Amino acid sequence: MSFDLVVRGGTLPDGRVADIGIRGTKIAALGDLAGAEAGETVEAAGDLVSPPFVDPHFHMDATLSYGLPRLNASGTLLEGIALWGELKAVMTHEEVRDRALVYCDWAASMGLLAIRSHVDTCDDRLLGVEALLDVREKVKDYIDLQLVAFPQDGVFRDPTAWGNTLRALDRGVDVVGGIPHFERTMAEGARSVTALCELAAGRGLMVDMHCDETDDPMSRHVETLAHEVNRLGLHGRAAGSHLTSMHSMDNYYVSKLLPLMAEAGLAAIPNPLINIVLQGRHDSFPKRRGLTRVKEMRAQGITVGWGQDCVRDPWYSLGTADMLDVAFMGLHVAQMTHPDEMRACFDMVTTENAKILNLEGYGLEPGCTASLVVLDAGDPVEALRLRPDRLAVIARGKVISRQARNDPRLTIDGRPGRIRRRHAAGGNLG
Numbered sequence: 001m002s003f004d005l006v007v008r009g010g011t012l013p014d015g016r017v018a019d020i021g022i023r024g025t026k027i028a029a030l031g032d033l034a035g036a037e038a039g040e041t042v043e044a045a046g047d048l049v050s051p052p053f054v055d056p057h058f059h060m061d062a063t064l065s066y067g068l069p070r071l072n073a074s075g076t077l078l079e080g081i082a083l084w085g086e087l088k089a090v091m092t093h094e095e096v097r098d099r100a101l102v103y104c105d106w107a108a109s110m111g112l113l114a115i116r117s118h119v120d121t122c123d124d125r126l127l128g129v130e131a132l133l134d135v136r137e138k139v140k141d142y143i144d145l146q147l148v149a150f151p152q153d154g155v156f157r158d159p160t161a162w163g164n165t166l167r168a169l170d171r172g173v174d175v176v177g178g179i180p181h182f183e184r185t186m187a188e189g190a191r192s193v194t195a196l197c198e199l200a201a202g203r204g205l206m207v208d209m210h211c212d213e214t215d216d217p218m219s220r221h222v223e224t225l226a227h228e229v230n231r232l233g234l235h236g237r238a239a240g241s242h243l244t245s246m247h248s249m250d251n252y253y254v255s256k257l258l259p260l261m262a263e264a265g266l267a268a269i270p271n272p273l274i275n276i277v278l279q280g281r282h283d284s285f286p287k288r289r290g291l292t293r294v295k296e297m298r299a300q301g302i303t304v305g306w307g308q309d310c311v312r313d314p315w316y317s318l319g320t321a322d323m324l325d326v327a328f329m330g331l332h333v334a335q336m337t338h339p340d341e342m343r344a345c346f347d348m349v350t351t352e353n354a355k356i357l358n359l360e361g362y363g364l365e366p367g368c369t370a371s372l373v374v375l376d377a378g379d380p381v382e383a384l385r386l387r388p389d390r391l392a393v394i395a396r397g398k399v400i401s402r403q404a405r406n407d408p409r410l411t412i413d414g415r416p417g418r419i420r421r422r423h424a425a426g427g428n429l430g
C-alpha cells in the first residue's frame with residue numbers, strides 16, 4: 001500500500017488510535033498502516049487528530065476592523081450596528097478583502113477550515129459581498145467559505161435591502177439571512193421571516209437568520225421561523241442564530257417552542273463569546289447571561305452548534321479564530337461541565353457545525369475529504385482545557401500549517417517542564 005501522506009498514530013475524538021492514509025484530496029484508509037509507503041508523514045504520536053473546526057456564524061466583512069472609525073463606547077449591540085454603518089460608508093473593497101484574508105490565515109493556522117460568514121447586503125454598492133466573493137475564491141483550496149446574504153439594517157426597514165439581497169444571491173451568495181428583531185415592529189419582523197424563508201425555498205437555498213438577539217422575552221420570531229421552516233420543507237437546511245431571548249422567556253412557552261423547533265429540524269447557533277458580552281447590558285442585578293437554552297435544546301434532539309460571530313470588530317474587541325475558545329466559553333456559560341457534555345461541546349465546534357453547514361465529505365472515515373488538524377492534546381476534553389497548539393493542519397490532502405511541539409528545553413525548578421503556550425496570531429501558511 002502506498003499513500004501520498006500518512007498521519008501516524010493519532011488519537012481520534014472517539015478514542016480510537018489509528019493511522020490515516022491520504023491519496024490526493026481524500027482519506028483512503030484508516031487503521032493500522034504500519035509498513036505502508038508514504039510520500040510524506042506527519043507523526044501524531046498519540047496526539048488528538050480531529051476533523052477540522054467549523055464556524056457556523058461569523059462576520060468576515062467586519063473582522064479585524066476594531067477601532068475603525070472609532071471604538072464602541074457603550075459596548076452594546078446597537079452602538080456596534082451604528083458604528084458598522086459608519087465604517088461601511090468609508091471602507092474599500094481592498095481593505096475588506098485584505099482584512100478577511102489575514103483572518104483566513106489565522107483560521108487556517110488554527111485548523112478552522114469551514115466558515116459560514118454573514119455578509120451585509122444593506123449597501124447599494126454590495127462592496128462587502130463583492131469582496132467576500134473574491135475571498136471565497138482565493139481561499140477555496142483550504143477553507144470552505146459559505147456566505148449568507150444578511151440585511152443588517154432590516155430587509156424591510158432598509159428601503160433597498162430586499163433588492164440588494166436578491167442581487168447578492170444572484171451573484172452567488174449561498175444562504176438567505178435576516179434579522180427580524182431589528183425590523184420596525186414584531187409584525188414586520190414576522191413578515192420578514194416568512195418572506196425570506198419563501199425566498200430560500202423558491203431558490204433551493206439554506207436559511208440562517210439572526211433571530212431574537214435581544215433580552216426581550218416577547219421577541220418570539222423563532223416561533224415563526226420554526227413554523228415557516230416546517231411549512232416550506234426546509235428541514236435540516238435552516239438555523240436560528242443567537243436566540244438569546246429564549247434565555248428570558250417564560251418556561252411554559254418554551255416547553256411548547258422546543259418541540260416546534262425539533263419538528264422543523266431547525267438548528268440553533270448560540271455565539272457564547274458575543275452573547276455573554278452583549279446581552280444583559282440593560283440589567284442591573286441580577287444580570288442575565290443571555291445565552292440560549294443549549295442543554296434543553298440538545299435534550300429535545302435539536303442540533304446546536306457554537307459560533308464565533310466576531311473577532312476584533314465593532315461588537316467584540318478580542319478573538320483568535322480558535323473555535324476551542326468559543327466552546328470553552330460556551331461550556332462555562334451553559335454549565336456543560338460533565339465529561340459527556342464537554343465532549344459534546346467539542347462536537348459542537350466540529351461535527352455538529354458541519355451538519356448545520358451541510359458540508360459534504362466531512363469526517364475522518366475513508367472517502368471523506370482529507371482535511372484534519374493535529375492538536376497538542378490527548379483527547380477532546382484536554383483540548384478544551386488547554387486550547388493547545390495546532391501541530392499540523394491538513395487541507396484537502398496538503399499540509400498547510402505546521403508548528404513545532406513545545407520547546408523540550410524548558411525546565412521548572414530544575415525539572416523538565418512543559419508549557420502550554422498559545423499560537424501566535426497571524427498563521428504560518430507555507
Ligand code: FE2
Binds near residue numbers: 058059118210309
Ligand atoms: Fe452575527
